[in-house]
Amino acid sequence: MRSDAMAKRNALVAAARHLYADRGPDVPFTAIAAEAGVGIATLYRHFPTRSDLIVGIIEQVHAEILDCTTRCGEEWDSHPAGSWLRFVRALADLRLGALIPQLALTALAETPPEEAVRLRGRALGAVGRVLDLAKTAGFLRREITAVEFSLGLAIITRPLPAIPFSDVPSDRSWLIDAFVRGVRPD
Amino acid sequence: MRSDAMAKRNALVAAARHLYADRGPDVPFTAIAAEAGVGIATLYRHFPTRSDLIVGIIEQVHAEILDCTTRCGEEWDSHPAGSWLRFVRALADLRLGALIPQLALTALAETPPEEAVRLRGRALGAVGRVLDLAKTAGFLRREITAVEFSLGLAIITRPLPAIPFSDVPSDRSWLIDAFVRGVRPD
Amino acid sequence: MRSDAMAKRNALVAAARHLYADRGPDVPFTAIAAEAGVGIATLYRHFPTRSDLIVGIIEQVHAEILDCTTRCGEEWDSHPAGSWLRFVRALADLRLGALIPQLALTALAETPPEEAVRLRGRALGAVGRVLDLAKTAGFLRREITAVEFSLGLAIITRPLPAIPFSDVPSDRSWLIDAFVRGVRPD
Amino acid sequence: MRSDAMAKRNALVAAARHLYADRGPDVPFTAIAAEAGVGIATLYRHFPTRSDLIVGIIEQVHAEILDCTTRCGEEWDSHPAGSWLRFVRALADLRLGALIPQLALTALAETPPEEAVRLRGRALGAVGRVLDLAKTAGFLRREITAVEFSLGLAIITRPLPAIPFSDVPSDRSWLIDAFVRGVRPD
DNA sequence: GATGAATGAGCCTTCATTCAT
DNA sequence: GATGAATGAAGGCTCATTCAT
Numbered sequence: 001m002r003s004d005a006m007a008k009r010n011a012l013v014a015a016a017r018h019l020y021a022d023r024g025p026d027v028p029f030t031a032i033a034a035e036a037g038v039g040i041a042t043l044y045r046h047f048p049t050r051s052d053l054i055v056g057i058i059e060q061v062h063a064e065i066l067d068c069t070t071r072c073g074e075e076w077d078s079h080p081a082g083s084w085l086r087f088v089r090a091l092a093d094l095r096l097g098a099l100i101p102q103l104a105l106t107a108l109a110e111t112p113p114e115e116a117v118r119l120r121g122r123a124l125g126a127v128g129r130v131l132d133l134a135k136t137a138g139f140l141r142r143e144i145t146a147v148e149f150s151l152g153l154a155i156i157t158r159p160l161p162a163i164p165f166s167d168v169p170s171d172r173s174w175l176i177d178a179f180v181r182g183v184r185p186d
Numbered sequence: 187m188r189s190d191a192m193a194k195r196n197a198l199v200a201a202a203r204h205l206y207a208d209r210g211p212d213v214p215f216t217a218i219a220a221e222a223g224v225g226i227a228t229l230y231r232h233f234p235t236r237s238d239l240i241v242g243i244i245e246q247v248h249a250e251i252l253d254c255t256t257r258c259g260e261e262w263d264s265h266p267a268g269s270w271l272r273f274v275r276a277l278a279d280l281r282l283g284a285l286i287p288q289l290a291l292t293a294l295a296e297t298p299p300e301e302a303v304r305l306r307g308r309a310l311g312a313v314g315r316v317l318d319l320a321k322t323a324g325f326l327r328r329e330i331t332a333v334e335f336s337l338g339l340a341i342i343t344r345p346l347p348a349i350p351f352s353d354v355p356s357d358r359s360w361l362i363d364a365f366v367r368g369v370r371p372d
Numbered sequence: 373m374r375s376d377a378m379a380k381r382n383a384l385v386a387a388a389r390h391l392y393a394d395r396g397p398d399v400p401f402t403a404i405a406a407e408a409g410v411g412i413a414t415l416y417r418h419f420p421t422r423s424d425l426i427v428g429i430i431e432q433v434h435a436e437i438l439d440c441t442t443r444c445g446e447e448w449d450s451h452p453a454g455s456w457l458r459f460v461r462a463l464a465d466l467r468l469g470a471l472i473p474q475l476a477l478t479a480l481a482e483t484p485p486e487e488a489v490r491l492r493g494r495a496l497g498a499v500g501r502v503l504d505l506a507k508t509a510g511f512l513r514r515e516i517t518a519v520e521f522s523l524g525l526a527i528i529t530r531p532l533p534a535i536p537f538s539d540v541p542s543d544r545s546w547l548i549d550a551f552v553r554g555v556r557p558d
Numbered sequence: 559m560r561s562d563a564m565a566k567r568n569a570l571v572a573a574a575r576h577l578y579a580d581r582g583p584d585v586p587f588t589a590i591a592a593e594a595g596v597g598i599a600t601l602y603r604h605f606p607t608r609s610d611l612i613v614g615i616i617e618q619v620h621a622e623i624l625d626c627t628t629r630c631g632e633e634w635d636s637h638p639a640g641s642w643l644r645f646v647r648a649l650a651d652l653r654l655g656a657l658i659p660q661l662a663l664t665a666l667a668e669t670p671p672e673e674a675v676r677l678r679g680r681a682l683g684a685v686g687r688v689l690d691l692a693k694t695a696g697f698l699r700r701e702i703t704a705v706e707f708s709l710g711l712a713i714i715t716r717p718l719p720a721i722p723f724s725d726v727p728s729d730r731s732w733l734i735d736a737f738v739r740g741v742r743p744d
Numbered sequence: 745g746a747t748g749a750a751t752g753a754g755c756c757t758t759c760a761t762t763c764a765t
Numbered sequence: 766g767a768t769g770a771a772t773g774a775a776g777g778c779t780c781a782t783t784c785a786t
Contacts, residue, residue, distance in 0.1 A: 004764085005770060024287075026212070028755055039772045044757070046770095144360075147353050152361050155342055161287055167333050174330070175338050182368025191745080214780060225747040230782075376785085377749060396659075398584070400776055411751045416778070418749095472718060492723070516732075519725050524733050527714055533659055539705050546702070547710050554740025563766080586759060597768040602761075 009046045011036040013056045020057070021098035021159050051113045057099065062119040064094055069126040073133075080137045085180065087130060088153070092176045096150065097158025124150065141185050152179060195232050197222040199242040203284075206243075210347060211287035237299045240288050248305040250280055255312040259319075266323045271366065273316060274339070278362050282336065283344025310336065327371050338365060381418045383408040385428045392429070393470035393531050423485045429471065434491040436466055441498040445505075452509045457552065459502060460525070464548050468522065469530025496522065513557050524551060567604045569594040571614040575656075578615075582719060583659035609671045612660050620677040622652055627684040631691075638695045643738065645688060646711070650734050654708065655716025682708065699743050710737060 015035035019027045032053075033043045047053040072087040128146035135142050140149075156175050160168075201221035205213040219229045233239040258273040314332035321328050326335075342361050387407035391399040404425075405415045419425040444459040500518035507514055512521075528547050532540075573593035577585040590611075591601045605611040630645040686704035693700050698707075714733050 030755070041773075042771055148355060148360065151354060152342075152364070155344070155346070155361065156338075158341070158344065160341070168337060169334060174334060175341065178338070178365065178368030180368070181370075181372075182364030182366070184367075186367075227747055231745075402776070413752075414750055489723075520727060520732065523726060524714075524736070527716070527718070527733065528710075530713070530716065532713070540709060541706060546706060547713065550710070550740030551736065552740070553742075553744075554736030554738070556739075558739075599768055603766075
């Protein structure tokens, strides 16, 4: 039963992450529970408050960010330029922007959960070390901080709600590439 | 009496736009009516559906976009570079991003209102003409379309909900400047 | 419409008072609204918080307490003993006890509503003046305060939930009479 | 193992009784199980229905009532007046009133459990015998029955929810004393 | 034409109860 | 036998929308 509960917990985090990214911050909890295939009360058992659910997502994202920075550090020396571009695109693929409104929600009622603060600090540190490599290699302006860089990437990858104009491009790699060029020193 | 009604209509549009930009997309209709100083039924009289209110806002925004393009066209020849930068920043100041969730809402129920499509087309045309000047002057990559450019600007100016971390910079001009650099040809 | 709204407001207060006394403090708001013949949202429009509804009831009760004290004061001189007994029984008939759990509820979240405090003070003052007459006439021990007297009466008139034993007497006048005797000086 | 189960059963009854008296009738079952230091399923194993738990409490209370009546009977002849007063106060200390809402709950679904009826009858009989002594000694009016007397004591010892007025006295011995005086013959 | 009162639908949250381990 | 995870049902509350004045 312990492993079964863990599976449901993971299903809930996955469902929440997917639906938040897909349908915006107003997804009903009932929809998350349904997507995960569990009852609403099960969601509350695993995540008593909204913050707890957010922290659950952040834990996943945190691990994935560390994957990105680790891989980038390993391949940096052999091909810095390609490594840098892959790093930024990999970070962008995490769709960090989808988490912004959730983080904001946790703020309304209280101070951010301690665990979230800790994880965020660690991730920012790891990203900062990659940014230092990039600054040294001339890929990144010296004045841009890890917070700014991450926030910028989050902003331009923040999911748009479905927009009723067919000519709106769904691919946003052009914007990411522009961001990469835009943060380069002159 | 006609002018009185017109004043209330304008007050409603201004209130809606202000509150959407300020408090996010979840502002209750009652709050909009209250901000405009009218009853809720008056809002419904002027704007029977949600889309009608959005169209009302779009009309205002449309006029302001045309202001930007017109002014930019007038000053272009004397100082193209400064004119281009001012244009981008002026567009950014319109905070087009604040409208995105509202536009999305109108999509859920129906096809976008004809009037909105018409206005959007006109604005995109005017922006496109400025972009052509910029492309010729070497400020903008040829492959970037008016839709992409506008959407990019909207994305990076989309209001963030309040975030519970004090180290997040509230000023976003650095991102706009990075965008301007990033859309430049190599 | 104004008078119509007032009628509904009164119906809500009456329904709430009746159901609180009859079914205890856990009556769902839906039941109160249904008893008053209005929708649930109408209840919330008239009484945005639980406290507001309680205050509404207290206003009614307050007026009735003042009726009791006034009448008692008028007839006192002609027949003090009968007047005193009638006064206590009339107070008991108000079933003040039914309000106790409600007052407690308002306390959990916040300090008691100012209006409630004011009305309570006035009612206690009026009751206190009658008690002074009773003390002088030898009907009441000197050490018993208005608060104690009222609370005692509230306690012994607090409604019981329906109890599944048929031999439980529903009439409680014997207890009230015992109270009257018990507060007399030796 | 039998004694282990018995210990848990007793812990559950004690927890339920304590929490009902302390936090009111709305205590969740999970809180009772937690207070007793067992899982929720264990509570259900020992007490399949709500009535069963109530009966468990009644058994304890019943034994304590018999203690009171027995002791009172033993000391009656040497000092009747003191014995009577001690008896009433001991009964009051049992806080029978705290059980009233629970008894009521068992009534909603069904007829009272047979075991409860039997225990109640025995306790009422024992109390009745003490009351007879008191009537003979001139401490108690002849017309007051054992049910009335017990109910009266339960009513005046029923726990009040916390009340938000600081001038409300928490001590209620004055009311019990008034009750003792009030039930005396003239 | 303007007002705001009334309404039902929907989401959030808790709790009693059952079931798999 | 004991545990605690899972569940649906129910109440609290808000909001978009309609109607009577």
